Amino acid sequence: MLRIAVLALQGAYREHILALKREGIYGFELKLPHQLEEADGLIMPGGESTAIYRLMKKYGFEDQLGCFFKAGKPIWGTCAGMVLLADKDTGMGLGYMDITVKRNAYGRQIDSFEETIKTDLGGAKKEFRAIFIRAPKILRTGKNVQVLGSLNGEAVMAREVNVLACSFHPELGPDPGIHDYFIEMVKNNKGEN
Numbered sequence: 001m002l003r004i005a006v007l008a009l010q011g012a013y014r015e016h017i018l019a020l021k022r023e024g025i026y027g028f029e030l031k032l033p034h035q036l037e038e039a040d041g042l043i044m045p046g047g048e049s050t051a052i053y054r055l056m057k058k059y060g061f062e063d064q065l066g067c068f069f070k071a072g073k074p075i076w077g078t079c080a081g082m083v084l085l086a087d088k089d090t091g092m093g094l095g096y097m098d099i100t101v102k103r104n105a106y107g108r109q110i111d112s113f114e115e116t117i118k119t120d121l122g123g124a125k126k127e128f129r130a131i132f133i134r135a136p137k138i139l140r141t142g143k144n145v146q147v148l149g150s151l152n153g154e155a156v157m158a159r160e161v162n163v164l165a166c167s168f169h170p171e172l173g174p175d176p177g178i179h180d181y182f183i184e185m186v187k188n189n190k191g192e193n
C-alpha cells in the first residue's frame with residue numbers, strides 16, 4: 001500500500017490528506033521525524049513558511065528529511081512548502097530544488113486570486129484552475145529544473161528529478177490532476193507501475 005506523509009506542523013495539511021483520500025490514497029499526518037520511515041512520498045503543505053520552518057527546527061526534522069531526499073523519494077512542496085524546498089535565498093530553503101523564490105511576491109492576503117494556468121504534465125498540455133494565496137514567485141530555475149506550469153509566461157510549477165513544487169494550492173480546488181501527477185511519481189519511485 002502506498003503511504004504519503006503530509007508534514008503536519010502548520011498550514012493546509014488536512015486538505016492535502018483529504019485530496020489524497022479522494023484519489024484512494026492513504027495520506028497521514030507527519031508530526032515527528034521518525035514517522036518518515038513509513039512514507040513512500042512527502043507533501044510539504046502551504047501555510048506560513050516561517051512557522052513551519054521554526055517547528056521543523058524545533059522537532060529536529062532536518063536529518064531525517066535529508067535522508068528521505070537523498071534516497072530519491074518524491075517530495076512535493078506547495079506554496080510555503082515550495083519556499084522550504086528552494087535554495088537558501090529566503091534563509092529558510094533546504095536547497096532540495098535548484099530554484100530561487102521570492103515570498104509573498106503576488107501581494108498580500110487581500111491580493112489572493114484564482115487563475116487558469118497552463119500545465120504540461122507528462123506530455124498532456126492542460127489547463128488547471130489554480131488558487132494563489134500570498135504566493136511565492138519562482139525567480140530562477142536551475143538547468144535541471146523542468147517548468148511544468150506557468151502563468152503569464154512565468155513558472156508556477158516545476159520539477160527537478162523527484163522534487164515537485166508549485167506556488168499555488170491544488171488541495172483547495174476540485175481538480176485532482178496535480179495530486180494524481182504526484183501520486184504517479186510516488187508509484188513509479190516505489191516500482192508500483
Ligand code: GLN
Nearest residue numbers: 046047048049079080134
Ligand atoms: N506567504 C506564505 C509564506 O511565505 C506562503 C503562503 C501560502 O502558503 N499560502 O510563508
